[in-house]
Amino acid sequence: MTHTVFFWLRPDLSADDRAAFEAGLRSLLAIPGASRAVIGKPAATPKREVIDDSYDWALELDFASLADQDVYQVHPIHTAFVESQKSKWDRVRVYDFEWA
Amino acid sequence: MTHTVFFWLRPDLSADDRAAFEAGLRSLLAIPGASRAVIGKPAATPKREVIDDSYDWALELDFASLADQDVYQVHPIHTAFVESQKSKWDRVRVYDFEWA
Numbered sequence: 001m002t003h004t005v006f007f008w009l010r011p012d013l014s015a016d017d018r019a020a021f022e023a024g025l026r027s028l029l030a031i032p033g034a035s036r037a038v039i040g041k042p043a044a045t046p047k048r049e050v051i052d053d054s055y056d057w058a059l060e061l062d063f064a065s066l067a068d069q070d071v072y073q074v075h076p077i078h079t080a081f082v083e084s085q086k087s088k089w090d091r092v093r094v095y096d097f098e099w100a
Numbered sequence: 101m102t103h104t105v106f107f108w109l110r111p112d113l114s115a116d117d118r119a120a121f122e123a124g125l126r127s128l129l130a131i132p133g134a135s136r137a138v139i140g141k142p143a144a145t146p147k148r149e150v151i152d153d154s155y156d157w158a159l160e161l162d163f164a165s166l167a168d169q170d171v172y173q174v175h176p177i178h179t180a181f182v183e184s185q186k187s188k189w190d191r192v193r194v195y196d197f198e199w200a
Contacts, residue, residue: 001143002160004104006195022200036136040197043101045166051194058197060102066145094151095106097140097158100122 001098002062003069006055008091021088024081025057031075036062055093069096101198102162103169106155108191121188124181125157131175136162155193169196 009021029037038060042053063069072078109121129137138160142153163169172178 001145002138002140002158003145004195038102038199040102040199043166043169043196043198045101045103045169045196048194050192051196053196055195058102058195066143069143069145092150094148095104095155095158096143096145096151096153098143099138099140 001066001069001096002060003072004095004097005059006052006093007057007059007089008054009056009088010090013088017088021085022057024085025059027077028059028061028081031072031077033068033072033075034061034063036060066098101166101169101196102160103172104195104197105159106152106193107157107159107189108154109156109188110190113188117188121185122157124185125159127177128159128161128181131172131177133168133172133175134161134163136160166198 007021007025009018013021025039029039031037038058040058040060042055042058045051047053061069061072063072107121107125109118113121125139129139131137138158140158140160142155142158145151147153161169161172163172
């Protein structure tokens, strides 16, 4: 399965706040259990009406099972990230999809 | 980079229409150029307010470069899929993100 998260940060954040968010996001990549873990920013692909490029950061993790994703959710690095950074986002949207 | 697409299908589609959509979506996985290509459906992860599980299908392709994604967009299998299946979706949302 793939766990996909998009973050829209508060527009009033300082550069330091944004850097701390990015560092926190990057810390999630070290959590064991994911077979693929990436973070990214909207790509400069040609603009199309169907593309949403309004978010600030994407996070994506592949897991072999739903149970592995559940374990990730309660990992101390993940809970520390949410607690320390959640005040910085306006909106977060998660898409969890199971491969078919 | 990752090219992520979510499809919301028309609720009135027949089972045959849905099967043809799925077959078309699956045909995209054979397009060369992606280092990772998966399709999937909303996973049964624990419900949370931030999760959007209202879509019918997800498609995700990783490309080594933005140029490779541009090539994919105009591949005959992709254009045939869009032409033959676009009447079946109510909404499509694309997130293209560049790894950071």
